[in-house]
Amino acid sequence: xxxxxxxxxxxxxxxxxxxxxxxxxxxxxxxxxxxxxxxxxxxxxxxxxxxxxxxxxxxxxxxxxxxxxxxxxxxxxxxxxxxxxxxxxxxxxxxxxxxxxxxxxxxxxxxxxxxxxxxxxxxxxxxxxxxxxxxxxxxxxxxxxxxxxxxxxxxxxxxxxxxxxxxxxxxxxxxxxxxxxxxxxxxxxxxxxxxxxxxxxxxxxxxxxxxxxxxxxxxxxxxxxxxxxxxxxxxxxxxxxxxxxxxxxxxxxxxxxxxxxxxxxxxxxxxxxxxxxxxxxxxxxxx
Numbered sequence: 093x094x095x096x097x098x099x100x101x102x103x104x105x106x107x108x109x110x111x112x113x114x115x116x117x118x119x120x121x122x123x124x125x126x127x128x129x130x131x132x133x134x135x136x137x138x139x140x141x142x143x144x145x146x147x148x149x150x151x152x153x154x155x156x157x158x159x160x161x162x163x164x165x166x167x168x169x170x171x172x173x174x175x176x177x178x179x180x181x182x183x184x185x186x187x188x189x190x191x192x193x194x195x196x197x198x199x200x201x202x203x204x205x206x207x208x209x210x211x212x213x214x215x216x217x218x219x220x221x222x223x224x225x226x227x228x229x230x231x232x233x234x235x236x237x238x239x240x241x242x243x244x245x246x247x248x249x250x251x252x253x254x255x256x257x258x259x260x261x262x263x264x265x266x267x268x269x270x271x272x273x274x275x276x277x278x279x280x281x282x283x284x285x286x287x288x289x290x291x292x293x294x295x296x297x298x299x300x301x302x303x304x305x306x307x308x309x310x311x312x313x314x315x316x317x318x319x320x321x322x323x324x325x326x327x328x329x330x331x332x333x334x335x336x337x338x339x340x341x342x343x344x345x346x347x348x349x350x351x352x353x354x355x356x357x358x359x360x361x362x363x364x365x366x367x368x369x370x371x372x373x374x375x376x377x378x379x
Contacts, residue, residue: 131150137215139215150180150181151180155200157178158200158202162196165188198210223337225337231286236269237291241257242272243269244267247265270324270327277330292304292341307348309352
């Protein structure tokens with residue numbers, strides 16, 4: 093089941109600013125930090141961005157009851173927002189133009205508790221600039237799960253809600269993956285492909301029918317049945333060496349109902365609750 097979400101402005105910044113990630117690394121922290129901050133979105137950021145403002149969503153048990161400060165010379169906290177759900181807190185910061193790559197130490201304090209430091213990672217930006225699509229590009233659309241199974245070891249993952257692959261099923265997963273695409277890069281080159289467009293590769297940890305990739309359950313993690321963030325990055329690098337561009341397909345307003353933010357909404361106004369909703373038949377020929 094997929095829900096269409098309509099975020100208020102601050103929440104949208106968290107997701108929409110960071111979906112261009114091609115790799116994902118958890119921020120470093122102490123054991124005490126991990127006990128408080130279970131997750132930070134986006135999981136890291138970059139220095140030297142054109143927009144100096146960044147909004148972070150911290151998730152942890154009763155984290156909304158903590159005060160937050162930032163132990164940095166120039167980079168500073170602009171606003172702190174506490175949603176209705178006490179397990180979330182939004183922190184907007186302004187990253188100084190002189191800020192160096194490294195970590196930003198956020199300090200969480202509460203009465204009768206020792207301060208807890210969370211080290212948030214800032215990376216250096218890569219110098220390469222993306223080149224857009226133009227009329228000379230032949231765009232080849234790939235449905236990763238249906239294209240080629242290059243790694244059979246990730247077909248069945250016990251921790252996922254849909255645990256097996258079944259090529260006989262119309263709406264089941266078939267086992268195609270990023271490695272299968274890598275194995276056929278020469279094929280795309282021989283066709284004269286100018287850009288490879290993949291159906292979304294982000295995690296879709298739904299119980300069924302999420303083979304298409306449009307029911308995100310994590311906006312920062314490649315679905316493990318397709319590969320890893322690093323493997324996706326490797327695919328991009330290999331395609332670029334062949335002068336083939338990559339189209340990043342992502343739909344911001346569609347989540348699976350197994351997304352952690354849907355299962356524990358920070359606030360009720362994070363979802364556009366339709367009083368009346370009629371689903372399309374999805375019959376493209378009729379429409």
